Every structure is written in structure tokens, then in C-alpha cells.
Amino acid sequence: MKTIPIIKRVGVNSGTGIAGTFLDEEFVFHYIAGGRWNFRMEDRMYRIAPGNIILLPPFMLHVVRPVxxxxxxxxxxxxxxxxxxxxxxxxxMVVSIPLNEQKRIAGLFSQVKREWRSPEPGSDLISAGILTQFLGIYRRYSDDVPPSNPVNSSGWQNIERGIKFIHANYQRPGLTIGEVSRNAGQSMPYFCKLFKDYIGMPPLLYLNNYRISFAKELMINTASNLSEIAEKTGFSSIYTFSKVFKKISGECPSGWLEKAMR
Known part of the structure; x- marks a missing residue:
């Protein structure tokens, strides 16, 4: 039995273009510090605003769109x-907290990020203790739930099956959207239309975005060369990988990596 929470990653996401469909393997604590989003989980759509906390369990598919x-x-x-x-x-999964607690979380977050990155003995216990404070705040205000609206779930389960199939099979170069749509239980034309309506992009673009996101992690965190990374992320050749990478990221893999490592 674990005696403390085990933190896997700490970070700040910011920008005007944060959007997408996400499925995380761990629990994820989100504190919203700025901006307004539409945040869909299961059959509910939340209008997320500063002061909201979101606590997602593992493998909870969610769709994020800026307002x-x-x-x-x-x-x-x-x-x-x-x-x-x-x-x-x-x-x-979503609660609202008062202004005094918002200020407290902002102060504590810089501490947890610093301790999580620190090599000093005991930093894991200190960072886990701060996370426990965050979870305590979340529990304290669990009766203060922001309004949400039911959304049409017709077809959502099919899209969810398709996305999970992509996540499980993206490393296969031979993966096709026809195969994804069959696994989702729909014809390919209808699946593609429904996918774009729900997710905001065609399924092939989603697949390529998903592959490139993993490729970027491998480029930064491993010693693998580009040919190896292309193979690990489901591309049939380094040429195809580089072409898709540039189309999605706006620059070639080597140029992107040089900027990312500065």
C-alpha cells in the first residue's frame, strides 16, 4: 500500500491555443488560474473558469476547447x-474554491514544483505533502460544483472507443482510419464526420498529432535518433515522419529540437 501520493509530473500549461482530447494514465489535478474553457467529461459540459479545480481519475477521456x-x-x-x-x-470532478484559497494554491504551487525538481533528500515527502494540501482543499469545497450542461451523448461512446483504439495502436505503421472506424462500430464516412463534430478535427489529423506529441517527448527525454523515434511512433519512414512533423509543428524535427533544448 502506498503511504504518500507519488507525483509523476508537475507543470504549468499556458497559451491561447490550448485545446485537444486527452486521456491520462494517472490521476491529474488541474487548477485553473486564467482563461475560460469548455471542458467535456462523459456526458457533461463544464464552463471552466479561474478558481476551478478539476480532479480527473485515470483514463478519463476529456475534451478541452477555449471559449x-x-x-x-x-x-x-x-x-x-x-x-x-x-x-x-x-x-x-470539478469544484469551485473561494478567492482566499485561490491565492493559497498559487503560492503553494511554486513550492511543489521546486521541491519536485529538487535532488535534496526529503523533497519527495515535502512535495507529496503539498499535493495532499491541494487535495484537502478540493475535498473541503466538493459541495461547490460549477454549473454544467448535459450534452448529446449519441455517438460519443463510438468516438471514445475510436480514440482509445488510436491510443492503444498508434505505434503500428499500418493503422488506418478504416480500422479505427470499424473498431468504433461505424462506417468510415459517418465516423469521420462524427469525429470532427465532437473533437474538432478529422481522425487522421488527430492520429498524427498524437504520434507527434509522443515523438517530441522521445526527442527531449531519450537518446533515440530520429529514425528510431519515427519507428516507435508509427511512421513507416523517416521521410514521412519529417513531413508530418513539419506540417503539424511548422518546422523540421531538428529545428524544433534545437529550440526546445535551449
Whole structure:
């Protein structure tokens, strides 16, 4: 049994173009510090605003769309949940907190980020302790749930099956959208239309975006060369990988990596 939460990743996401469909393997704590989003989980659509906390369980598919062009800012912590806090899964996934707690979270977040990155002995315990404070704030205000609207779930389960199939098979170069649509239980033309309506992009573009996002992680965090990364992320050749990478990122892989490592 785990005795403390195990933090996997800490970061700040910001920008005017944060959007997408996400499926994380760990619990994810989101604190919204700026901007307004439409945030869909299961059959509910939430209008997310500063002061909201979102706690997502593992493998919860969610779709994020900005409401306007204002800068969006969220503090994010990925973690494995403490056994003794498993009852958090029974609480609402989105809560609102008062202004005094918002200021407290902003101050604590810089501490947890610093401690999580520190090589000093005991930093894991200190960062886990701060995360536990965040979870305590979330639990304290679990009755203060922001309004949400039901959304048409017709077809959503098919899209969800398709996305999970993509996530499980993106490393296969031979993966086709026809195969994805069959797994989702729909004809390819209808699946593509429904996918774009729900997710905001065609399924092939989603697949390529997903592959490139993993390729970027491998480029930064491993010693693999580009040919190896292309193979690991489902591209049939380094040429195809480079072409898709430039189309999505606006520059070639080597140019992107040089900027990312500065």
C-alpha cells in the first residue's frame, strides 16, 4: 500500500491555443488560474473558469476547447493516488474554491514544483505533502460544483472507443482510419464526420498529432535518433515522419529540437 501520493509530473500549461482530447494514465489535478474553457467529461459540459479545480481519475477521456482568445493558464500535477484518499473518486470532478484559497494554491504551487525538481533528500515527502494540501482543499469545497450542461451523448461512446483504439495502436505503421472506424462500430464516412463534430478535427489529423506529441517527448527525454523515434511512433519512414512533423509543428524535427533544448 502506498503511504504518500507519488507525483509523476508537475507543470504549468499556458497559451491561447490550448485545446485537444486527452486521456491520462494517472490521476491529474488541474487548477485553473486564467482563461475560460469548455471542458467535456462523459456526458457533461463544464464552463471552466479561474478558481476551478478539476480532479480527473485515470483514463478519463476529456475534451478541452477555449471559449475565447484570452490566455489560458492551468497548474497541473500528475500523480498516483494515495490508498487512503481513494474516496476522492466519489466526489465531483470539478469544484469551485473561494478567492482566499485561490491565492493559497498559487503560492503553494511554486513550492511543489521546486521541491519536485529538487535532488535534496526529503523533497519527495515535502512535495507529496503539498499535493495532499491541494487535495484537502478540493475535498473541503466538493459541495461547490460549477454549473454544467448535459450534452448529446449519441455517438460519443463510438468516438471514445475510436480514440482509445488510436491510443492503444498508434505505434503500428499500418493503422488506418478504416480500422479505427470499424473498431468504433461505424462506417468510415459517418465516423469521420462524427469525429470532427465532437473533437474538432478529422481522425487522421488527430492520429498524427498524437504520434507527434509522443515523438517530441522521445526527442527531449531519450537518446533515440530520429529514425528510431519515427519507428516507435508509427511512421513507416523517416521521410514521412519529417513531413508530418513539419506540417503539424511548422518546422523540421531538428529545428524544433534545437529550440526546445535551449
Amino acid at each position: 475565447d482568445r484570452r490566455n489560458l493558464v492551468q497548474y497541473v500535477i500528475h500523480f498516483e493516488l494515495l490508498e487512503g484518499l481513494s474516496d476522492l473518486q466519489k466526489l465531483p
